[in-house]
Amino acid sequence: MAYEQRTWTLFNARFIGFLRMGEREKAKKILKILNKIYPTTPIPLKHRNRFTLLTSVLLSAQCTDLNVNNVTKNIYPTYYRPEHFVQLGRKKIEKLIKSIGIFRVKAKSIYFMSKQLLEKHGGKVPKSFEELEKLPGVGHKTASVVMSQGFGIPAFAVDTHIHRLAQRWGLTNGKNVIQTEKDLKRLFPKKAWSKLHLQIIYYGREFCKARDCYGLTCKICMTCYPNRTNPIKIKKV
């Protein structure tokens, strides 16, 4: 390799290394700020066992946790096991959850998910991503929440809100939630993942909402981007 080319390659490697270091430094600062603001992270979705946690996460798609909790507080005292929902049947489940968005689709998922849990898992929620993701209505995000909040296994559930904040904080290049999950897992220590998922959600709800801010207002952006003067653009998911 010619001398100039080697020097240029070396410079590039160092420059990329420097950028990565910057990203990690940012992640460290963000973690410190979030730990200070949210030292404890209670689970927002009310539940009484792993099955009701799974059901509530499924119900929370395109719906607020508050709305889900308002509905499930009248359901879970009586119905809290897969067999209860199989006995109820789809139509009755629909009636119980009808104030929640896309309730017919969700009732169908809850019914078939309950059936599958009884037929294949003895009525228990499986403790693996693979098995969870085979359940009707359960995607990677739902499985991640159940793994971390239900089983205490480190996972980083990334939804559109976390994706938005990670973009705003410059922790990901903003392609999609899959890429964001990879980037966040690379930048933060594994033991922090589960708590961080909730801390970012809390921060998003309290300070960093979908609209109205373009990176010039509060503590995290001011710390990570002290020289920023222009509004940032957010890429859509």
Ligand code: SF4
């Ligand atoms: S300054 Fe805006 S974009 Fe940055 S963390 Fe605060 S609310 Fe979010």
